[in-house]
Amino acid sequence: MARYFLHINNGGGYSEDVEGQELPDLDAARAAAIEGVRSMLSEEARQGQLDLSGKIEIADGEGNILLVVPFCDAVELRRSE
Amino acid sequence: MIERHLLKLRARDIVSPEEERAIRDSIAEVRSLSADEIIVRAGRLTTFSVMLLDGLMCRYKDLSDGQRQITELHVPGDFADLHSFTLKRLDHSVMTLTPCRVALVPHEKLEQITERFPHLTRLYWFTTNIDAAIHREWEVSLGRRTALSRIAALFCEIKVRLEIVGLTDGLSYDFDLTQTDLAECVGLTPIHVNRTLKELRERGLVQFKSARVTIHDWNGLARVAEFDPAYLYLEKWHL
DSSP states (O other): OEEEEEEEEETTEEEOOSSOEEESSHHHHHHHHHHHHHHHHHHHHHTTOOOOOOEEEEEOTTOOEEEEEEGGGGOOOOOOO | OOHHHHHHHHTTSOOOHHHHHHHHHHOOEEEEEOTTOEEEOTTSBOOEEEEEEESOEEEEEEOTTSOEEEEEEEOTTOBTTTTHHHHSBOSSEEEESSOEEEEEEEHHHHHHHHHHOHHHHHHHHHHHHHHHHHHHHHHHHHHHOOHHHHHHHHHHHHHHHHHHTTOEETTEEEOOOOHHHHHHHHTSOHHHHHHHHHHHHHTTSEEEETTEEEESOHHHHHHHHTOOGGGGOOSOOOO
C-alpha cells in the first residue's frame, strides 16, 4: 500500500488533495481517479452540462506526478449521426 | 462518564436521579477502541448495546464490490445500537471511525430497565425514533440532494448534535474523519468530496481542515442544505 494524492484540475480550478488515499498500487489510484471523475460528471450531467476538459493528477508523497488522467478517459461518448 | 448521554436525554426530557442511577448501574464495562474497529458485526448475535462516550462511530453496510455506505454517524452520548436490544442480530455493522471510548450495556440490564423504569424506557424508545428520523434525512440526501447540499446537510446535522452534548466551540467542532469516510456518508467518491469541499469553502460557507469543521456562514450553509433541525426533535417533552 502507498499513499496517492489525487489532485483535480478542471473548470472549477485546481483542488489539491492534501489528505491522499492509501491504495495498493498506481493501477488502483487510476481506478479511484476514474471513479471520482465519473462521480463528478454524473452530478454535472444532472445539471445539464458536461465539462470533459479537466484532468486528475496522481502524485506520490514527495509531490512527483506519477500519472495524469484526463476526464475524457472516464467515459465513452456516443452520439447518433 | 455518562454526562454526554445525560445531556442528550435531558435536552428532550427530564431524567430523574433514580433513572440516572439505573443508567449508571447498567454499564458492565468501559472499553477503549482504536479507529476502524468493528464492534458489532452484521448477522452476529448481540448481547450488549454500545454507548459511545468519546469519539465518532458509524453504522454501515458493505456491497460485495467493496463499496461502503455509512448510514448514520454516532457522536458521544449516543447509544450506537440500542436497537440491537430488540433486533439481536443486526442487518448492519457498527465501527469506530476515530479512537473511541465506549460503555457496554448488557441486554439483560436493559431488560431490567424496561421492567422497572417505564418512563426511561419510553425515552429510549424516543431516541431510537430519532435514529430513524436521521436515517430518513440521509435517505433524502442520498436520493435527492446535490453533492454540495449533501455535505452541507451533514455538517449542519453534526453541528447540532455535537452542540447538544457540549462538543462545539461556537460554529466549529472537531471532526476527525477522512475524505473517504465523508464520501462513504454522502454516497460520493473522495475526489468528488474534495471538489465539493473546495466549493463550500470558496462560497464562504464552511471549511473542513485538519480534522475540524469551521462554519463561516451558518444561515448560508443551512440554506444550501435545506437544513431544518425539526427531525432532531430538540423540543423538551415529558414522555
